[in-house]
Amino acid sequence: MGDYYYFDVKVKLRYPEAVLFTPIYFRGCVLSALESFFGDLGGKTQMDIVKCCSKQHRIIFRVPEEFFERTRTALSLIGHYQEVPCHFQLLDASKTVLDFDKDNAEEVARSC
């Protein structure tokens, strides 16, 4: 378990209705950002989606520990999601498994 870093990310979009938010598209966006910033090796980062809430544009994913810094940097430098200005806001990053907030977990689960 200690080999992975977990990210809790919320995607803020200028036009939320104009994009299709799915785990696959999200993964593709992050991996292409990693590749453009850190080259082919960056693009080969192993990344697993743990949870996703399409309505809240929120996602939890994990990467191996050695890719933590470059993934965080790439997340900060992403400016567009499907050509819409966006901000990948990092809500939390941890070595332990993350989940959506316990208080609104049920609400999130229902909305997803």
Add this chain to the structure above:
Amino acid sequence: MEQTKPFYDFCVPFNKDDKQMRAILNELVELGYKTIAIDQSFDHSKKDAGKRGSEMFPAPHSIEHLRKEFADKLKILQRITILYVDANLSHAMSVSYNLRKFNLIAGQPKTDGALTHCCTTFAGDIITFDPVAGSRLLVNRKAYQVAVRRGMFFEIKYAPAIADSNNRKDMIKLAQNYSIKGKSKNIIISSGAEHEFQLRGPYDVANLAFIFGLSEDQGKNAVDRFCRQIFLRAESRRLGKTIMFVKGNGPIVFSDSSDENQSEEEDDEMDGVVTEMSKDGEDEQETDIKPANKRLKVE
């Protein structure tokens, strides 16, 4: 002393559209910034030659309504960025009344000569670069060291790096030059964001510092401690010589020691105090307290 709270973003470009400005300020609040500076650019090189000598710098934009609106959330400062090519600026800056109304002054040199001038004699606080043409001007080691010794800070903006990959390369090149020439001393990172989606949280910015060649400490200081230093330096430059009132809470007050008789009385009084303290078992402190007796009076 003027209070400011971390975190800091010292470059939020002014926008005439109040709605856009509010959106940026709200986002800054949400991300955890407490002290920000609204930036206003002024191109000195485009100024008419005939107007030189008189007041050439613009007055700051009116942002009182924003200050009131965000009074308990943000401390909003005003900053001017002066773009210039020659050293004729110094005299105009020294006589300008409008310039004193700004909290921070930044210089953005356009030529190598201006860059050297900016590092050695510019009467401002921050040296910044045009993110588009910035990498053409690279500071040399000597000028960098002089600037650091003078307490100037170099600014790196991260929003252009988000907006365009070419700008990103330029900013990284510029930042790596700072790292090579001066071990990235005196560097602050600010946003320069045109809209709210170009803003990033302070911890993300500190992490971004890695790609700019800064260490972990330097990254954190770039959005916190160094900005506080700039603010204090700028305040002292604005205020010049000032009178300070120091208020003490204890029973000891400062007295005029010019009257010899009075000072002798004070000595006697203090001797009494010292004796009392020594009785309490703190004999070691007696020698430490005695030299200050002539200046102290116990009520």
